[in-house]
Amino acid sequence: MNDPGLTGYLILAAFLFACGILCLATKSNAIGLLMGVELILNAANLNLVAAARYVPALKLDGQMFALMVIVLAAAEAAVALAIFLNFYNNRGTVDVDDAKDLKG
């Protein structure tokens, strides 16, 4: 069995990214969309850490960027869930197709 190298990690990350995009395209529940965003962010993070491991110039920078992405993803999840709870209190659903108050 040969070593996957950087390419193996990049292909795995591309697959996770495609799954996240598909999740965003097909789910209509807002929390399902949030899970798709988490998949996409994790794919990007996997790319960053694999680059830190295999590219000598990025040893520290790749890990730093991945840490920043993790922190920002946690903040994004907190705000998104707060907005969804507020929407649920007003509408009794979290289906994004019902969020059309601003539609003209």
Place this chain on the structure above:
Amino acid sequence: MALSAALFYFLASIAAASAVGVVVTRNLVRSAVGLLFTLLSIAVLYFLLGAEFLGAVQLMVYVGGTMVLVIFGIMMTNTGPTGGERVKRIEWILGIGLAAGLFIALVAASLNLVKPAASAEALPGIQPIGLSFLGIAEPGQRSYLLPFEIVSVHLLVVLVAAAYLARGKRKAVKP
């Protein structure tokens, strides 16, 4: 080397299979469990790459924090076992076309990359990471003091805003 390659293929197949599970199931709780397994196997992949600190942070923040938030969100906004999903066939076809196109483009791009020579050096551990966050960088390395401060203020503001947004409505109590 063979053991780490076998571990990579094992973990990658778990991550990919549970990511597919997140997408195809219509039950939100099953989606959340699939996402949990994807995040766990990515954390173990970080350990395999030698980034122990990042693996631990991924376990604590993602698996322990964000997933709990998502599961609480599912419980508090539950609208039946299928989550009230009404997905049209055309959305599936368009989504699969878009995702497959992006996947093929990304794989083609990553196969065309110049392969860097695998370095035997280990990744920097906790100490260099913490020192460069504090701005005490060794010569030739960047200082991350400013991004660190921006991220910490951002996190504080965001959490205060989230607590304000998600608070329950209180009726005014009149004596």
